[in-house]
Amino acid sequence: MRVRGLAFFPNFLLREVVIMFTTAASIFLLASLFPASLLEPANPFETPKPIFPEWYFLYVYGFLKFWTWDIGPLKAKTLGIIISMVLFPLLLFLVPFIDRNPEVNLKRRPIAVLLGVITVAAVLFFTIYGIIFE
Amino acid sequence: MRRQLYEWIDKRTKLSKYWDSIAKHPVPPHVSDGVRTNPVYCLGGIAFLCFIILVVTGMFLAMYYKPTPDEAYDSIRYIMEEVPMGAFIRSVHHWAANMMVAAVMLHMIRVYFTGAYKPPRELNWVIGVLLFLLTTAFGFTGYLLPWDQLAYWATTIGIQINSGIPIVGSYIGKLLMGGNEIGPNTLSRFYAIHTIVLPITLTLLLGIHFILVRIHGISGRYL
Ligand code: HEM
Numbered sequence: 001m002r003v004r005g006l007a008f009f010p011n012f013l014l015r016e017v018v019i020m021f022t023t024a025a026s027i028f029l030l031a032s033l034f035p036a037s038l039l040e041p042a043n044p045f046e047t048p049k050p051i052f053p054e055w056y057f058l059y060v061y062g063f064l065k066f067w068t069w070d071i072g073p074l075k076a077k078t079l080g081i082i083i084s085m086v087l088f089p090l091l092l093f094l095v096p097f098i099d100r101n102p103e104v105n106l107k108r109r110p111i112a113v114l115l116g117v118i119t120v121a122a123v124l125f126f127t128i129y130g131i132i133f134e
Numbered sequence: 135m136r137r138q139l140y141e142w143i144d145k146r147t148k149l150s151k152y153w154d155s156i157a158k159h160p161v162p163p164h165v166s167d168g169v170r171t172n173p174v175y176c177l178g179g180i181a182f183l184c185f186i187i188l189v190v191t192g193m194f195l196a197m198y199y200k201p202t203p204d205e206a207y208d209s210i211r212y213i214m215e216e217v218p219m220g221a222f223i224r225s226v227h228h229w230a231a232n233m234m235v236a237a238v239m240l241h242m243i244r245v246y247f248t249g250a251y252k253p254p255r256e257l258n259w260v261i262g263v264l265l266f267l268l269t270t271a272f273g274f275t276g277y278l279l280p281w282d283q284l285a286y287w288a289t290t291i292g293i294q295i296n297s298g299i300p301i302v303g304s305y306i307g308k309l310l311m312g313g314n315e316i317g318p319n320t321l322s323r324f325y326a327i328h329t330i331v332l333p334i335t336l337t338l339l340l341g342i343h344f345i346l347v348r349i350h351g352i353s354g355r356y357l
Binding site for chain 2: 006007008011020024027028031034035037040041042043044046048051052054056057060061064082085086099102103106107112113120
């Protein structure tokens, strides 16, 4: 295979170790400064306000609030769920089979780069939408 | 002494025969030139480190946590207030989990924009998407365990959304709840999924993921 380059062990791993220590240190720091919370015990008869899911589900949450259009027999809520919970993950799985361009240079795959930027922007947008419209 | 230990182990494992092929593969210059390392290539490793921290802190939490509606909340409060280092361990678990999801997302974005999903790495991308979904499933099941107001109601909404998937949704809902409402069955199965099903599945997939990375080597330059 390749002859050029830096040996993974120990040269590269040593550099990784520095990054790993930084990561671990930030986790310990965050944990000391902002301990995990514990609210009142669960009460099935009293809904608190607001209820937030974990931040990485907010884009689904935001999208379901955003999508208010019925199409044919499909209700808006069902469509929102189909798009964000079925089609989106499916599309992620299919990325290598949709993009058949063998180029890896960023400049020579403008469509893939554009679609990627749009996807990231959309996920961020719906995340914020989910927070604001709670 | 060190030499003897080395030889004793090597006689029994023949490790030195395999060591070079495990550890001495070169890292290409666009990843690290020996002085500077491109940090976007460390995100997978950062996610892995978070996972290890989660496994270790999770083991300690599991020693005190009790997965029943009557005891769950109190056991968490006991961890927070009585167990030495308990609050710290739980908080590290909390933050490592959030960090892991962030690292996995950024890793996926890096793989996308460097075109690293292209042949022959398609299968590893598909495994990657599975790893991403499993990571969020960890978060979803873990969120219920403290059995506080947020846990209960956020899970209620999450299950409602899952139940809204056409055709299979109502089965998914029943399967997640272990019945028709969130109760003792839900809590114990979320605990089982969170601490047995997902860790084993994720570990197996990670093994395949890493083996494939070694077989392919890191993808070429993207600029
Ligand atoms: C639990 C989560 C994951 C862990 C611990 C993990 C770990 C790793 C590690 C350590 C590498 C070596 C290079 C690097 O660190 O960038 C790697 C490469 C790779 N990962 Fe992941 N990964 C995870 C999730 C994912 C996801 C979500 C995807 C994409 C959907 C993915 C796709 C890939 C691909 C295609 C490669 C090869 C990249 C290349 O050759 O440049 N992985 N992974």
